[in-house]
Amino acid sequence: xxxxxxxxxxxxxxxxxxxxxxxxxxxxxxxxxxxxxxxxxxxxxxxxxxxxxxxxxxxxxxxxxxxxxxxxxxxxxxxxxxxxxxxxxxxxxxxxxxxxxxxxxxxxxxxxxxxxxxxxxxxxxxxxxxxxxxxxxxxxxxxxxxxxxxxxxxxxxxxxxxxxxxxxxxxxxxxxxxxxxxxxxxxxxxxxxxxxxxxxxxxxxxxxxxxxxxxxxxxxxxxxxxxxxxxxxxxxxxxxxxxxxxxxxxxxxxxxxxxxxxxxxxxxxxxxxxxxxxxxxxxxxxx
Amino acid sequence: xxxxxxxxxxxxxxxxxxxxxxxxxxxxxxxxxxxxxxxxxxxxxxxxxxxxxxxxxxxxxxxxxxxxxxxxxxxxxxxxxxxxxxxxxxxxxxxxxxxxxxxxxxxxxxxxxxxxxxxxxxxxxxxxxxxxxxxxxxxxxxxxxxxxxxxxxxxxxxxxxxxxxxxxxxxxxxxxxxxxxxxxxxxxxxxxxxxxxxxxxxxxxxxxxxxxxxxxxxxxxxxxxxxxxxxxxxxxxxxxxxxxxxxxxxxxxxxxxxxxxxxxxxxxxxxxxxxxxxxxxxxxxxxxxxxxxxxxxxxxxxxxxxxxxxxxxxxxxxxxxxxxxxxxxxxxxxxxxxxxxxxxxxxxxxxxxxxxxxxxxxxxxxxxxxxxxxxxxxxxxxxxxxxxxxxxxxxxxxxxxxxxxxxxxxxxxxxxxxxxxxxxxxxxxxxxxxxxxxxxxxxxxxxxxxxxxxxxxxxxxxxxxxxxxxxxxxxxxxxxxxxxxxxxxxxxxxxxxxxxxxxxxxxxxxxxxxxxxxxxxxxxxxxxxxxxxxxxxxxxxxxxxxxxxxxxxxxxxxxxxxxxxxxxxxxxxxxxxxxxxx
Numbered sequence: 001x002x003x004x005x006x007x008x009x010x011x012x013x014x015x016x017x018x019x020x021x022x023x024x025x026x027x028x029x030x031x032x033x034x035x036x037x038x039x040x041x042x043x044x045x046x047x048x049x050x051x052x053x054x055x056x057x058x059x060x061x062x063x064x065x066x067x068x069x070x071x072x073x074x075x076x077x078x079x080x081x082x083x084x085x086x087x088x089x090x091x092x093x094x095x096x097x098x099x100x101x102x103x104x105x106x107x108x109x110x111x112x113x114x115x116x117x118x119x120x121x122x123x124x125x126x127x128x129x130x131x132x133x134x135x136x137x138x139x140x141x142x143x144x145x146x147x148x149x150x151x152x153x154x155x156x157x158x159x160x161x162x163x164x165x166x167x168x169x170x171x172x173x174x175x176x177x178x179x180x181x182x183x184x185x186x187x188x189x190x191x192x193x194x195x196x197x198x199x200x201x202x203x204x205x206x207x208x209x210x211x212x213x214x215x216x217x218x219x220x221x222x223x224x225x226x227x228x229x230x231x232x233x234x235x236x237x238x239x240x241x242x243x244x245x246x247x248x249x250x251x252x253x254x255x256x257x258x259x260x261x262x263x264x265x266x267x268x269x270x271x272x273x274x275x276x277x278x279x280x281x282x283x284x285x286x287x
Numbered sequence: 288x289x290x291x292x293x294x295x296x297x298x299x300x301x302x303x304x305x306x307x308x309x310x311x312x313x314x315x316x317x318x319x320x321x322x323x324x325x326x327x328x329x330x331x332x333x334x335x336x337x338x339x340x341x342x343x344x345x346x347x348x349x350x351x352x353x354x355x356x357x358x359x360x361x362x363x364x365x366x367x368x369x370x371x372x373x374x375x376x377x378x379x380x381x382x383x384x385x386x387x388x389x390x391x392x393x394x395x396x397x398x399x400x401x402x403x404x405x406x407x408x409x410x411x412x413x414x415x416x417x418x419x420x421x422x423x424x425x426x427x428x429x430x431x432x433x434x435x436x437x438x439x440x441x442x443x444x445x446x447x448x449x450x451x452x453x454x455x456x457x458x459x460x461x462x463x464x465x466x467x468x469x470x471x472x473x474x475x476x477x478x479x480x481x482x483x484x485x486x487x488x489x490x491x492x493x494x495x496x497x498x499x500x501x502x503x504x505x506x507x508x509x510x511x512x513x514x515x516x517x518x519x520x521x522x523x524x525x526x527x528x529x530x531x532x533x534x535x536x537x538x539x540x541x542x543x544x545x546x547x548x549x550x551x552x553x554x555x556x557x558x559x560x561x562x563x564x565x566x567x568x569x570x571x572x573x574x575x576x577x578x579x580x581x582x583x584x585x586x587x588x589x590x591x592x593x594x595x596x597x598x599x600x601x602x603x604x605x606x607x608x609x610x611x612x613x614x615x616x617x618x619x620x621x622x623x624x625x626x627x628x629x630x631x632x633x634x635x636x637x638x639x640x641x642x643x644x645x646x647x648x649x650x651x652x653x654x655x656x657x658x659x660x661x662x663x664x665x666x667x668x669x670x671x672x673x674x675x676x677x678x679x680x681x682x683x684x685x686x687x688x689x690x691x692x693x694x695x696x697x698x699x700x701x702x703x704x705x706x707x708x709x710x711x712x713x714x715x716x717x718x719x720x721x722x723x724x725x726x727x728x729x730x731x732x733x734x735x736x737x738x739x740x741x742x743x744x745x746x747x748x749x750x751x752x753x754x755x756x757x758x759x760x761x762x763x764x765x766x767x768x769x770x771x772x773x774x775x776x777x778x779x780x781x782x783x784x785x786x787x788x789x790x791x792x793x794x795x796x797x798x799x800x801x802x803x804x805x806x807x808x809x810x811x812x813x814x815x816x817x818x819x820x821x822x823x824x825x826x827x828x829x830x831x832x833x834x835x836x837x838x839x840x841x842x843x844x845x846x847x848x849x850x851x852x853x854x855x856x857x858x859x860x861x862x863x864x865x866x867x868x869x
Contacts, residue, residue: 038658042636064747066405125443134447208436212443215399215430217406227433231403250628 034058034255041249056248057256061229067260069218070225075264077221078203081141085199086192088146089154094180096151097158115148121212128213139213140206140221147202150195157191158184193272204265226257355380355715365783370495371515371682371790375762375783377776380715385488390705391424397451399430399444400690400755401437407750415725415748422721423706429752445470450693452703453755456508457688460807466507467802472692475506477700485701486708488716492759499685501800503856504863508689509707512759516646516789517583517680518567519667520574523640526553526561526664538578538608538673545617548640563617565630565639569818570609570622570825573681574643577670577792579605583681587797591857593850597817598838606834608673609825623822635659641668645683646786650764653778657769667785669792682793690755710756714763722753738765762786801856809845816841 004012028048033041034057036050061067092111096104119127124143133139161184169179185192207223214220230253355376358364363377410416420427430451432440442461444450450470456462465471476482478497483490492512500510527533530547532540545563547553553561564571581601586594596602612618619639621629630642635655644652644667652665672678692703712718724731730745762782764775806813820837823829838846 042632042659063743064405064408066408066747121439122443122446125447129447129449134449211433211436212440215432217431218409220406224433225405228403228405231434249632 093154402751508691
């Protein structure tokens with residue numbers, strides 16, 4: 001490839017800068033508003049840098065230990081849930097990736113079927129109810145334990161691993177589990193990281209299922225609790241308060257909520273970055 | 288979804304009409320958190336002298352006192368001047384006991400209630416919750432659901448079949464269906480006549496609020512009382528006085544005044560940054576409809592048929608007027624998409640001079656303006672008749688929903704109603720003081736001058752626990768660092784006066800308390816048709832003479848069906864009251 005001329009370089013740089021700014025701007029706005037005070041919000045217009053920064057919104061949300069508890073719940077759900085997800089998805093994908101497995105085809109069809117058809121709100125609720133899982137954490141972990149989509153990605157990847165490697169391991173006397181653990185998994189680090197990230201983010205964003213299945217507010221994950229703060233913020237706007245000590249305006253609470261909800265995942269993501277870029281292509285390029 | 292614009296199936300329609308943005312007034316936060324106990328009397332000995340002594344059995348309870356202890360009517364207590372207008376208090380009464388026996392028998396009471404507050408700490412760490420259980424004599428197991436998702440949760444709960452003792456009612460399709468299938472207990476016999484007197488605090492709830500909660504003539508739940516007054520126009524009096532028109536008396540006057548707000552630079556900053564009108568509901572149309580005497584959702588004709596408001600001639604006039612306002616540029620450009628919060632912010636920021644809101648929204652605006660150093664500026668404007676004659680106002684449902692007792696609990700109904708009776712303790716009672724402020728020293732502190740201040744623990748622990756019932760609505764405002772006692776007194780009386788003037792002109796929605804399956808099922812679609820049509824007509828995207836086409840579309844898509852069902856429902860309700868009399 002020939003090197004582009006200086007004009008083209010500058011043009012590219014400008015274009016890329018513009019695109020980057022467009023991407024970064026919404027997040028800057030969110031963070032800026034979350035640190036704003038009532039004056040900044042009322043003066044209208046775009047707030048890129050609050051003139052009267054304040055921590056009021058964060059203080060309002062973080063006091064009382066409710067968020068801490070909800071964070072613990074969410075982190076627990078994410079860790080345990082993702083672990084279960086990975087164990088089940090990997091073992092099922094490995095099994096389905098081998099040919100001549102008894103019942104393999106039937107299993108695959110069942111999985112595909114579940115991907116295409118969803119029973120809806122009430123049947124799911126009835127199922128959870130009948131199983132006695134209402135108001136437990138299992139109702140949030142078990143129903144989505146194997147995602148058909150992720151399963152197929154993983155299965156595809158396993159099928160594309162060089163058969164010779166596995167055969168040679170077999171010749172050396174390794175059983176199936178040994179092959180899985182010592183050969184297949186180390187080769188699949190990229191795609192495993194991606195799938196784990198997908199699952200983890202799903203668990204972290206748990207909202208609707210939690211509302212539906214869990215009545216005990218101590219067991220509410222972080223997204224549900226944060227949602228309540230947003231609602232309260234908007235309801236606070238209509239109730240009476242002492243004007244010498246007004247509550248933070250609803251918009252700042254909403255933005256602070258967004259920041260708190262996304263920061264933990266943002267902290268995890270950079271460590272998985274390199275796996276992510278490799279893993280995204282898995283299954284797309286053969287050989 | 289439980290927008291008051293629905294035909295009438297949500298007899299428990301909420302005060303605030305905007306969907307999902309219900310003013311989730313906890314009975315304990317409507318009134319300000321600070322109070323000044325009257326005079327220098329300490330709570331202790333002085334209060335004892337005013338207590339009413341009654342035997343401590345459930346059957347022989349006296350009603351709550353007519354004149355609050357320690358206050359004088361006409362001086363610091365202004366009773367309700369007419370049905371639908373709350374009383375006004377200028378002082379807190381001496382706390383009196385309104386519940387004389389513990390209502391519970393040690394059983395567990397489970398609820399399903401929606402909440403807009405963050406979850407409370409668990410019972411083991413929550414002194415307020417524990418104290419509440421002691422006072423009620425029950426084990427209290429509330430089930431909280433985020434407000435916006437309540438309908439789905441209710442549908443799933445009915446499907447699952449495991450119902451709690453108490454459920455809040457919002458009028459969603461699943462609830463209506465369940466009602467007709469017998470999932471709720473009919474409470475009419477327990478809550479009318481002499482039977483109602485066994486629960487003095489429930490009897491204390493005004494009769495018009497009870498009416499608003501009936502479904503086809505029967506009572507199914509205990510209402511969360513609110514004011515029934517329709518929406519006035521929140522109005523910058525200082526701008527109006529500067530423009531020389533402090534009290535517009537006709538539609539033409541209002542038009543001129545709004546024009547002045549827009550072009551006359553009322554805030555004097557030499558910038559074109561003000562507009563006449565913003566809106567909480569599209570184009571503040573409800574206020575304009577009141578000016579033109581448009582029916583309140585439906586009109587009941589002499590032959591017992593219903594005419595929807597969009598079919599009336601008055602509506603066409605109202606739309607034409609709104610179009611005039613729009614064409615003259617007096618609406619804020621963001622008006623078509625304004626939310627309630629946007630409208631309030633715009634008003635407080637001084638961007639608009641008027642928008643429609645309920646009387647209870649005034650304190651928030653007054654506070655917001657005070658923060659910006661503007662005083663005595665916000666008032667509520669009663670809609671002037673378009674021709675100078677008296678207008679009408681659209682009465683609201685008078686409640687923010689209700690709490691119902693589920694079927695299969697016949698033997699526990701007195702206990703459950705007793706619990707709700709406790710939560711419905713009126714302003715000034717000892718129980719209300721606890722519900723709103725918790726325990727002294729733990730959840731609130733008493734200042735040197737007698738003011739009560741919620742502590743952080745108090746606010747956190749209270750959360751939405753006591754939301755399932757509340758006493759009747761009252762006007763009361765604590766003095767604080769910004770507003771003195773005299774200013775609060777004047778403001779409180781002003782609110783009561785405004786409400787009276789609104790309610791005097793009030794007309795009810797004749798479809799309130801009637802059931803229509805189509806209305807519930809098709810509410811989203813029908814509302815969308817009407818709202819989109821209104822926006823198009825007012826902004827000029829479609830010509831005014833296309834209104835009949837809009838009406839036809841609405842009728843074909845379900846409007847006629849709704850009308851038929853409402854008429855049938857009316858017949859059923861009439862049959863029931865015929866049975867009652869006969």
